[in-house]
Amino acid sequence: MTNVRLLTGGEAVAQAMRQVDPDVVPVYPITPQTPIIQTFAKFVADGAASTEIVNVESEHSAMSAAIGAALAGGRTMTATSSQGLALMAEVVYIAASMRAPIVMALGNRALSGPINIHCDHSDSMLVRDSGVVQLFAENAQEAYDLMVMAPRIAEDPRVRLPVLVCLDGFTITHSAEPVALLPDEDVARFVGAYDVQNSLLESARPSTHGPFAMPDYYFELRRQQAAALEAALDVLGEVADDFERLSGRWHGALERYRMYDATRALVALGSTAGTIKDVVDELREEGEPVGLVKLVAFRPFPAEALAATLGRCDRVSVLDRADSPGGTPPLRAELAAALYGSDVELAGHVYGLGGRDLHPPDVRALFAGTADPYVGLRGERCPV
């Protein structure tokens, strides 16, 4: 039976956490993530989840506690945003290298400064190379679905890495939408039990985690970590298929929206994909051969699948919601590498920094090839 509720993205993520019922959630509040832990803490207080919530003194401590919990044998989740992730970043790298399968909801928010609380993806891009899986939701439903899928990906023996479920701050975290919740028992069965390897609490067979690695082993351990992230692409596909059998909804590494015969395409992450889909529908009505590739997985990056889909287009415009001052914005750089050697004309655009909206006329201009490199920026036209 379908249980559709009117929920914000933050509440939907908290519902997924209640159903997964993690053992430990060390967390520190920060806008726009706060509704997630606020809602979840109420579930725990009401006895709807059996989780130990650890009220830590900072995000640095939140991720440190999460590593200990995950390696001791507890299924572990946390959540953060922006400056919280920046403070946590040092430990995010360590969580990945210690192969701690922590699931974290990230309410995407612009990094300071200037200080801002609204959405862009600069916080995600800050930990781009940390070795964690990063999945982006388009709406509250996807945020819920990805949170249910995330433990299976994180804990897979081929992966064993942190998974970040990214949801655009305010646009998703605070906007109420109908969200179809799965039955509690279906989610419990889907995620199964957490099978820890080399538990810290296994005193009969003690183990050292996070040992010093000198020049003789650091390189090998980094390569092992990179291989695990690459393997996450296959695992994501398998988990997406399983999840589809359960829910009827499929969330693989990328979604091709009306791409079959498209000659012009946009590539984007997150909630902006929803706006673009509406404009694609309008333009299709007008006979324009346009389409969208929505990236769900930014790490691991599905370069081959993207090249196969976009290689048939004449022109592709890639939308970055984060800049790389003095260089090439991250998504554009990835696309340029994926499409290297093809005849596709690639245009790069930066948009939406600090929560600036992208409007349907902007999307039309992007498809028409008349949009500025910095979409919606006031002042002189600047190259990206």
Next chain:
Amino acid sequence: MGDLTTWEKLPVGGVVRPEDAPRTLTGGWRTGETPVVDLSRCVNCLLCWLYCPDSAITLAGETFEGFDLDYCKGCGICADVCPVAAIEMVPE
């Protein structure tokens, strides 16, 4: 480094189990001084064995035997805690 383990064969996350630890000969880090014992003064109190931060004091049964320099870092704690000054740190 040809005889070292390849990346595919390393334990996930570089986890070290007790059976693997002895392969890392940390005595290679030792700098400066090496412990030398005068066994005629030793009273076998085993304070040095107890205080050694590694496993560099070796015993024969329950009797002090000597030093395992494969793991000794030259910290000098053994010499410092010895109540009868039987251990001396000697420059290498």
